[in-house]
Amino acid sequence: xxxxxxxxxxxxxxxxxxVTVFEEFAKAxxxxxxxxxxxxxxxxxxxxxxxxxxxxxxxxxxxxxxxxWRKLAIKEGDTVEITPIGKPESTKYIRKKMDHEExxxxxIKQIVKDxxxxxxTDVELVAFVSASYMAGLNLAxxxxxxxxxxxxxxxxxxxxxxILDKHSVGGVPGNRVTMVIVPIIASLGLTIPKTxxxxxxxxxxxxxxxxxxADVSFSIDELTEIVKKTNGCIVWGGAINLxxxxxxxIRVRNPLSLDPxxxxxxSIMAKKLAVGATHIVFDLPIGEEAKLQTLGEARHLERExxxxxxxxxxxxxxxxxxxxEPIGFGVGPLLEARDVLWLLKKDKRGPADLxxxxxxxxxxxxxxxxxxxxxxxxxxxxxxxxxxQALKKMLxxxxxxxxxxxxxPDSLQPGQYTLDYKAERTGRITKLxxxxxxxxxxxxxxxxxxESGVYLHKKFNNNVKEGEKIFTVYSKSERNxxxxxxxxxxxxxxxxx
Amino acid sequence: xxxxxxxxxxxxxxxxxxVTVFEEFAKAxxxxxxxxxxxxxxxxxxxxxxxxxxxxxxxxxxxxxxxxWRKLAIKEGDTVEITPIGKPESTKYIRKKMDHEExxxxxIKQIVKDxxxxxxTDVELVAFVSASYMAGLNLAxxxxxxxxxxxxxxxxxxxxxxILDKHSVGGVPGNRVTMVIVPIIASLGLTIPKTxxxxxxxxxxxxxxxxxxADVSFSIDELTEIVKKTNGCIVWGGAINLxxxxxxxIRVRNPLSLDPxxxxxxSIMAKKLAVGATHIVFDLPIGEEAKLQTLGEARHLERExxxxxxxxxxxxxxxxxxxxEPIGFGVGPLLEARDVLWLLKKDKRGPADLxxxxxxxxxxxxxxxxxxxxxxxxxxxxxxxxxxQALKKMLxxxxxxxxxxxxxPDSLQPGQYTLDYKAERTGRITKLxxxxxxxxxxxxxxxxxxESGVYLHKKFNNNVKEGEKIFTVYSKSERNxxxxxxxxxxxxxxxxx
Numbered sequence: 001x002x003x004x005x006x007x008x009x010x011x012x013x014x015x016x017x018x019v020t021v022f023e024e025f026a027k028a029x030x031x032x033x034x035x036x037x038x039x040x041x042x043x044x045x046x047x048x049x050x051x052x053x054x055x056x057x058x059x060x061x062x063x064x065x066x067x068x069w070r071k072l073a074i075k076e077g078d079t080v081e082i083t084p085i086g087k088p089e090s091t092k093y094i095r096k097k098m099d100h101e102e103x104x105x106x107x108i109k110q111i112v113k114d115x116x117x118x119x120x121t122d123v124e125l126v127a128f129v130s131a132s133y134m135a136g137l138n139l140a141x142x143x144x145x146x147x148x149x150x151x152x153x154x155x156x157x158x159x160x161x162x163i164l165d166k167h168s169v170g171g172v173p174g175n176r177v178t179m180v181i182v183p184i185i186a187s188l189g190l191t192i193p194k195t196x197x198x199x200x201x202x203x204x205x206x207x208x209x210x211x212x213x214a215d216v217s218f219s220i221d222e223l224t225e226i227v228k229k230t231n232g233c234i235v236w237g238g239a240i241n242l243x244x245x246x247x248x249x250i251r252v253r254n255p256l257s258l259d260p261x262x263x264x265x266x267s268i269m270a271k272k273l274a275v276g277a278t279h280i281v282f283d284l285p286i287g288e289e290a291k292l293q294t295l296g297e298a299r300h301l302e303r304e305x306x307x308x309x310x311x312x313x314x315x316x317x318x319x320x321x322x323x324x325e326p327i328g329f330g331v332g333p334l335l336e337a338r339d340v341l342w343l344l345k346k347d348k349r350g351p352a353d354l355x356x357x358x359x360x361x362x363x364x365x366x367x368x369x370x371x372x373x374x375x376x377x378x379x380x381x382x383x384x385x386x387x388x389q390a391l392k393k394m395l396x397x398x399x400x401x402x403x404x405x406x407x408x409p410d411s412l413q414p415g416q417y418t419l420d421y422k423a424e425r426t427g428r429i430t431k432l433x434x435x436x437x438x439x440x441x442x443x444x445x446x447x448x449x450x451e452s453g454v455y456l457h458k459k460f461n462n463n464v465k466e467g468e469k470i471f472t473v474y475s476k477s478e479r480n481x482x483x484x485x486x487x488x489x490x491x492x493x494x495x496x497x
Numbered sequence: 498x499x500x501x502x503x504x505x506x507x508x509x510x511x512x513x514x515x516v517t518v519f520e521e522f523a524k525a526x527x528x529x530x531x532x533x534x535x536x537x538x539x540x541x542x543x544x545x546x547x548x549x550x551x552x553x554x555x556x557x558x559x560x561x562x563x564x565x566w567r568k569l570a571i572k573e574g575d576t577v578e579i580t581p582i583g584k585p586e587s588t589k590y591i592r593k594k595m596d597h598e599e600x601x602x603x604x605i606k607q608i609v610k611d612x613x614x615x616x617x618t619d620v621e622l623v624a625f626v627s628a629s630y631m632a633g634l635n636l637a638x639x640x641x642x643x644x645x646x647x648x649x650x651x652x653x654x655x656x657x658x659x660i661l662d663k664h665s666v667g668g669v670p671g672n673r674v675t676m677v678i679v680p681i682i683a684s685l686g687l688t689i690p691k692t693x694x695x696x697x698x699x700x701x702x703x704x705x706x707x708x709x710x711a712d713v714s715f716s717i718d719e720l721t722e723i724v725k726k727t728n729g730c731i732v733w734g735g736a737i738n739l740x741x742x743x744x745x746x747i748r749v750r751n752p753l754s755l756d757p758x759x760x761x762x763x764s765i766m767a768k769k770l771a772v773g774a775t776h777i778v779f780d781l782p783i784g785e786e787a788k789l790q791t792l793g794e795a796r797h798l799e800r801e802x803x804x805x806x807x808x809x810x811x812x813x814x815x816x817x818x819x820x821x822e823p824i825g826f827g828v829g830p831l832l833e834a835r836d837v838l839w840l841l842k843k844d845k846r847g848p849a850d851l852x853x854x855x856x857x858x859x860x861x862x863x864x865x866x867x868x869x870x871x872x873x874x875x876x877x878x879x880x881x882x883x884x885x886q887a888l889k890k891m892l893x894x895x896x897x898x899x900x901x902x903x904x905x906p907d908s909l910q911p912g913q914y915t916l917d918y919k920a921e922r923t924g925r926i927t928k929l930x931x932x933x934x935x936x937x938x939x940x941x942x943x944x945x946x947x948e949s950g951v952y953l954h955k956k957f958n959n960n961v962k963e964g965e966k967i968f969t970v971y972s973k974s975e976r977n978x979x980x981x982x983x984x985x986x987x988x989x990x991x992x993x994x
Contacts, residue, residue: 009508011553027945034752055563056508066552095753098631123623123752130627134595255531255620256592448524 001083002029004062006041008069008076016121017048017071019082020063026052034121037082039064041072047085047119090114091124097131105144112148112245125252129260137262143311145262149270154220154240156193156275158227162315162369164192165277166361167268169301170202171290173438174328177283178206179234179340180358181365183394184384186232190371193227193275195237200254203441203453204333207236212337212412212450214403226400233397242274243267265308272314279315279369281361285323289434295320317368319361325432325460328354332446332453334412335474341409344391353459355385414474415444415451417481421471421488423464427496432460436493437471443483444475451476470494498580499526501559503538505566505573513618514545514568516579517560523549531618534579536561538569544582544616587611588621594628602641609645609742622749626757634759639801640808642759646767651717651738653690653772655724659866661689662774663858664765666798667699668787670935671825674780675703676731676837676891677855678862681881683729684890687868690724690772692734697751700938700950701830704733709834709909709947711900723897730894739771740764762805769811776812776866778858782820786931792817814865816858822929822957825851829943829950831909832971838906841888850956852882911971912941912948914978918968918985920961924993929957933990934968940980941972948973967991 004021019039021031031037035050048068057063062080074080093107103111111128114120120128137145164185168175178194185192196206196216207216217239218226226233238247246267253259272280282305284298285291292298302318309316328339328351343350343358363377372380384390399405437454445452452475458464471494473484501518516536518528528534532547545565554560559577571577590604600608608625611617617625634642661682665672675691682689693703693713704713714736715723723730735744743764750756769777779802781795782788789795799815806813825836825848840847840855860874869877881887896902934951942949949972955961968991970981 011506011550028942030939030945053508091753095755098627098753098755100631121752122620123749126620126623127627127753127755130595130624131631134597134628134631252620255618256588256595256624258592258595258624442527445525448527 001081003079003081005060006064006069006074006076006078006080007057007061008074009063009065011065016118017046017068018051018065019048019068020051020053020057022057022059022061023052023054025059026050031084034123036085036087036119038085039068039072040081040083041074041078044072046071047117049121088114088119090120094124094128094131097135098127100135102138103141103144105147108141108144109148109151112145112152115245115248116152122252125249129249129253129258129263132263133258133260137260139307139311142262142266142308145266146269146273146308146312149243149245149266150273153242153244153270153274156220156223156240158191158193158224158276160191162190162278163276164190164365164369165194165272165275165280166283166365167272167280168283169285169291171292171434172285172287172323172327173203173331173434173441174326174336174339174354175285176206176209176328176336176340176354177358177361179210179337179394180343180354180390181362182232182234183344183390183397184359184362184381185365186230186397187384187389187393188366188371188380189231190369191227192232193223194232194234195240195242195271195275196234197237199447201438203331203438203446204336205447206234207238208333208447208450209336209340210234210401211236212333213407214398214401216401218401226397230393230396230400232393233401235401237271243270246270261304265304269308269312273312277314279365280309280317281365281368282316282318283321283361284318285321287323287325287434290323292323315368317364319364321357323434326434326437326456327351327357329456330453331437331441331456332414332444332474333450334414335453335455338409338412341407341412344385344394345409346385347409359385413451414453414455415449415476417475417478419473419481419484420469421473421494423466423468423470423496425496426464426466428463429458429460429470429494430497431495432456433491433493436491439491440473440484440487440493443480443487444473445477445480449476452480464496498578500576500578502557503566503571503573503575503577504554504558504560505571506560506562508562513615514543514565515548515562516545516565517548517550517554519554519556519558520549520551522556523547528581531620533582533584533616535582536565536569537578537580538571538575541569543568546618585611585616587617591621591625591628594632595624597632599635600638600641602644605638605641606645606648609642609649612742612745613649619749622746626746626750626755626760629760630755630757634757636804636808639759639763639805642763643766643770643805643809646740646742646763647770649742650740650767650771653717653720653737655688655690655721655773657688659687659775660773661687661862661866662691662769662772662777663780663862664769664777665780666782666788668789668931669782669784669820670700670823670828670931670938671833671836671851672782673703673706673825673833673837673851674855674858676707676834677840677851677887678859679729679731680841680887680891680894681856681859681878682862683727683894684881684886685863685868685877686728687866688724689729690720691729691731692737692739692768692772693731694734696944700828700935700943701833702944703731704735705830705944705947706833706837707731708733709830710904711895711898713898715898723894727890727893727897729890730898732898734768740767743767758801762801766805766809770809774811776862777806777814778862778865779813779815780818780858781815782818784820784822784931787820789820812865814861816861818854820931823931823934823953824848824854826953827950828934828938828953829911829941829971830947831911832950832952835906835909838904838909841882841891842906843882844906856882910948911950911952912946912973914972914975916970916978916981917966918970918991920963920965920967920993922993923961923963925960926955926957926967926991927994928992929953930988930990933988936988937970937981937984937990940977940984941970942974942977946973949977961993
């Protein structure tokens with residue numbers, strides 16, 4: 001055990017806590033970079049990773065980053081104790097997986113616990129992700145991982161059944177079916193506590209889009225109240241920390257675009273289990289530029305969802321959908337929220353493809369939980385839009401989530417700077433690239449600027465006349481429009497033949 | 498491209514360069530954590546990884562760590578430009594290896610180049626090490642890696658042949674054969690430019706031990722001069738940057754104790770090729786607590802060294818040796834250096850086991866390069882000790898490396914605080930644990946404190962009387978002796994039956 005004088009560093013490290021000691025001091029005391037130490041101050045303690053420095057830190061000092069000094073309430077000059085401790089047990093299990101061995105329930109539980117407790121370094125996390133990717137996780141391991149993620153995260157306990165849920169596999173811009181499905185289901189008296197994600201590489205996640213109309217960050221207690229009142233919600237899953245371990249794994253998965261299937265399945269399923277879902281419909285869009293590119297891939301994933309669902313006694317249905325072009329007209333938080341409201345208001349500007357896809361998925365969900373006979377679900381869903389109940393429920397949910405229930409889609413104004421992309425010739429649109437529209441919408445400012453995005457006047461297979469507008473780009477910033485101009489030249493987003 | 502005002506941060510990040518921007522600024526401009534940016538200032542540029550901060554950095558600012566501001570000569574408040582650039586090509590090849598595919602020469606070359614240029618993040622390095630460990634590197638890949646490491650590191654070009662070399666696989670404390678082999682070989686007029694490592698987990702590396710007697714850090718030009726003058730040297734390989742890529746890989750391998758065989762082979766062989774070695778003897782000690790634990794493991798490694806050596810037209814011989822107990826009496830830099838000098842001076846305190854092992858390996862090397870007939874090499878080596886030529890050469894090398902050629906082993910004083918470990922009963926020593934002696938020597942202060950360590954009065958299989966001294970621990974610090982007392986109670990280093 002060593003006593004050192006705290007030197008506060010006004011910076012966060014993020015991830016694992018780090019403390020820094022003088023290099024010569026470390027050497028003389030056989031302390032090593034990346035070694036773990038228990039940091040103790042005034043009856044409080046945490047585990048940190050040791051770093052060494054030649055300059056910033058003097059011989060008797062210890063450099064403490066903001067994450068640590070805040071947690072332990074350390075002030076400049078305080079005496080802090082550090083004690084070297086071994087590696088967490090879970091590093092052995094990570095090593096075991098690297099040796100292509102199967103991990104049991106307890107081993108995976110321990111890894112996930114150490115991830116959540118921030119006891120594993122990035123190096124160890126990457127090793128775990130790499131090993132899971134290369135050696136694969138079998139069904140039992142995937143189930144263990146799912147369970148461990150659920151057990152270490154927040155949980156919603158509504159004490160009723162059935163709890164309905166849906167999940168769309170990604171890669172299709174504008175796919176805001178959740179915002180239509182939830183009010184329809186809730187308007188039928190069924191419970192659907194939907195948590196959604198924010199955009200990572202897309203122009204808008206459902207949480208970003210809902211945020212145009214209402215708050216999306218709530219505690220579990222607040223969420224419980226909202227759902228009790230309205231039967232449904234559309235909130236950001238990140239706020240209730242449903243899958244803390246998963247978020248940390250994703251941080252190291254992204255730079256290498258590594259998506260170990262078992263981790264992806266566990267990540268999705270854990271979020272469903274965390275809200276207590278009993279009946280889930282999976283939307284599997286297939287498209288050249290979507291996440292799933294072939295029917296074979298979709299069928300494989302379908303099987304995996306069903307097998308994993310069976311382990312948790314979940315009722316699961318999968319629906320393969322068309323992911324070849326954006327859904328709806330708007331791409332970007334505000335434009336997508338406007339589409340949804342137009343649709344629910346039966347305004348003629350409401351996108352037909354979004355409506356038919358959403359009611360079809362809703363129908364499947366109703367049939368899955370026995371609230372509709374086979375083949376009758378979609379008609380029931382359509383009726384809830386026609387009779388205005390879905391809109392009414394949506395406004396209730398918006399109000400329950402702190403938004404304005406009198407919201408008018410026509411007062412949702414997209415960014416003031418615009419750019420029209422016009423048909424270069426008369427003909428039929430034979431390509432409308434998801435990837436290009438995504439890039440253009442992001443360059444315009446989405447999702448950070450809600451008002452930015454792309455509005456499609458024409459869609460795949462539509463006939464167009466030369467000079468006719470195909471899409472309009474909206475942005476809050478003129479500079480972004482300049483970027484978009486260049487990007488469009490590179491991307492060739494539309495093909496007319 | 499973005500222009501930002503430099504805010505200098507008085508800290509090094511080590512590894513990949515990092516710059517920090519305001520979180521909201523990053524979001525608004527679609528810049529992401531861990532994304533690579535080209536940092537430009539005043540006609541100079543480098544690649545850095547982007548970090549984001551909510552606090553330390555303001556909206557129009559960029560936080561620049563010491564490694565970056567030094568290299569680009571940036572001063573506080575300077576306007577710095579950053580431009581997002583894609584991932585280096587080598588990330589694709591790392592990904593390819595993760596998909597269990599073989600990498601070709603150019604792909605491995607590119608990975609190593611990007612490692613040396615610090616274009617890869619730790620996350621990517623770990624992924625490469627993990628993939629190499631899990632999928633393995635075949636002979637061609639190992640050869641490519643060896644070549645790439647050699648090509649990106651420093652090289653010694655002595656313009657003569659043969660160039661002799663040796664390598665001992667680790668895990669045996671006190672194994673200072675290099676310091677006996679080099680002077681014998683050099684005294685015979687043969688060239689042996691030996692580079693050695695410092696201790697990482699052991700109580701002393703050869704470089705640490707030689708440093709008791711002379712300098713060990715030299716530039717390539719200085720090294721060339723030393724070897725021209727004396728035919729040999731015993732220096733620290735790290736100083737001449739023989740394998741820059743390798744050092745960076747080792748940094749991420751250590752925390753997980755990952756030692757992908759192909760990387761280990763390439764690392765060793767690259768260092769031999771970098772000094773222009775033509776004839777190499779490999780010492781493969783086997784012992785319960787050595788790196789190689791079984792004859793099978795040694796035979797496997799033997800085969801791999803020979804196969805890889807053939808790819809580079811090297812003449813290789815491997816010798817399996819006993820790694821069950823420490824070699825010599827001293828364990829720790831000064832104590833080991835004293836053993837070596839006593840041995841070369843034919844003092845009766847010179848350890849017989851170190852002498853016979855060193856002359857045997859020297860003999861193999863002489864036979865391998867045709868300077869001795871099969872079966873006569875060891876006798877030639879012994880003669881060079883007997884006739885005083887080896888000692889004379891060692892003192893020449895010490896002088897050429899800036900040490901005192903009049904050094905007297907009896908004036909090498911170990912640490913003033915001591916602890917004697919005495920036999921608890923009369924009997925025969927049936928266990929003398931390498932691992933325990935290593936831990937005790939490190940706890941005493943080695944290798945950071947040269948004067949600390951363990952001196953063995955008795956060795957494996959020796960008979961002892963109750964109360965007789967088995968070993969003495971030396972340290973510069975009384976506190977370390979206290980630590981050693983506790984450690985000995987835990988470790989049970991000696992068994993007498």
